[in-house]
Amino acid sequence: xxxxxKLADLSSEEIFAILNLADQLKYERKNHIEHHxxxxxxLGMIFQKSSTRTRVSFEVGMYELGxxxxxxxxxxxxxxxxxxxxxxxxVLSRYLDGIMIRTFAQKDVEELAQYGSIxxxxxxxDYCHPCQVLADLMTIREYKGSFKGLKLCFVGDGNNMxxxxxxxxxxxxxxxxVACPEGYRPDKDICAWAEKNGKLLxxxxxxxxxxxxxxxxxxxxxxxxxxxxxxxxxKIFRNYCVNKDVMALAKPDALVLHCLPAHRGEEIxxxxxxxxxxxxxxxxxxxxxxxxxxxxxxxx
Numbered sequence: 001x002x003x004x005x006k007l008a009d010l011s012s013e014e015i016f017a018i019l020n021l022a023d024q025l026k027y028e029r030k031n032h033i034e035h036h037x038x039x040x041x042x043l044g045m046i047f048q049k050s051s052t053r054t055r056v057s058f059e060v061g062m063y064e065l066g067x068x069x070x071x072x073x074x075x076x077x078x079x080x081x082x083x084x085x086x087x088x089x090x091v092l093s094r095y096l097d098g099i100m101i102r103t104f105a106q107k108d109v110e111e112l113a114q115y116g117s118i119x120x121x122x123x124x125x126d127y128c129h130p131c132q133v134l135a136d137l138m139t140i141r142e143y144k145g146s147f148k149g150l151k152l153c154f155v156g157d158g159n160n161m162x163x164x165x166x167x168x169x170x171x172x173x174x175x176x177x178v179a180c181p182e183g184y185r186p187d188k189d190i191c192a193w194a195e196k197n198g199k200l201l202x203x204x205x206x207x208x209x210x211x212x213x214x215x216x217x218x219x220x221x222x223x224x225x226x227x228x229x230x231x232x233x234x235k236i237f238r239n240y241c242v243n244k245d246v247m248a249l250a251k252p253d254a255l256v257l258h259c260l261p262a263h264r265g266e267e268i269x270x271x272x273x274x275x276x277x278x279x280x281x282x283x284x285x286x287x288x289x290x291x292x293x294x295x296x297x298x299x300x
Contacts, residue, residue: 036066179209
């Protein structure tokens with residue numbers, strides 16, 4: 001494991017190793033056991049998209065690991081004024097021990113890895129969100145004990161979250177079902193891979209996807225960069241809300257997960273959100289622990 005660009009690059013064994021380390025680091029933090037595995041290490045954090053959980057969790061994580069995180073806005077870097085990514089990363093590689101980037105295009109993350117000489121972590125692109133799904137998998141295992149025999153249902157836009165949940169779910173041995181409108185389906189290549197390597201259902205029928213699910217996951221209808229489509233998307237996705245009727249189709253002890261921020265009354269009913277707030281905010285906390293595990297694996 002040299003980088004974390006997308007979950008598809010990792011083996012099932014590598015994902016399990018990250019989750020196991022994340023569990024250990026969470027235990028140590030809870031019990032006030034210091035774990036300065038990255039003492040003196042420096043992480044550059046490039047943000048071309050705004051962030052709450054990604055920035056705070058990576059910054060706090062590096063501090064707790066004994067290292068230092070440097071916030072780098074694209075408004076301050078020369079890449080915001082046209083410097084090629086391949087030039088920027090060759091400079092930053094001489095200053096830093098690793099880079100986390102939150103951006104739009106997956107090709108930018110791949111280019112950082114191609115031309116840099118330090119580990120690159122994908123903090124989110126329009127294609128995938130591996131850090132979030134590692135936290136999601138960690139949360140599912142905490143609540144369910146294992147992944148064996150579980151069904152993971154995603155409701156909403158077949159976006160970066162759907163793409164990464166499909167890969168992560170299949171690699172962990174879960175059945176995955178995605179409910180989304182026609183024209184908003186997950187990446188075709190990812191779906192083809194999943195169908196060859198596990199059990200995947202992609203449908204416009206939310207009831208079929210949610211039936212007997214052990215975990216029901218949703219995300220906003222309009223992601224960052226899609227604000228101009230918000231009104232249109234509200235019409236298209238209006239029937240793709242995780243509400244009491246949807247949850248009645250899932251198993252009685254089903255989890256509800258959301259990568260946040262949530263638009264209550266749109267993709268998730270407020271009553272459902274509050275009924276499952278504990279696991280949703282455990283999931284948000286686990287961003288910290290899962291990413292610390294990634295940092296240790298890559299930078300130590």
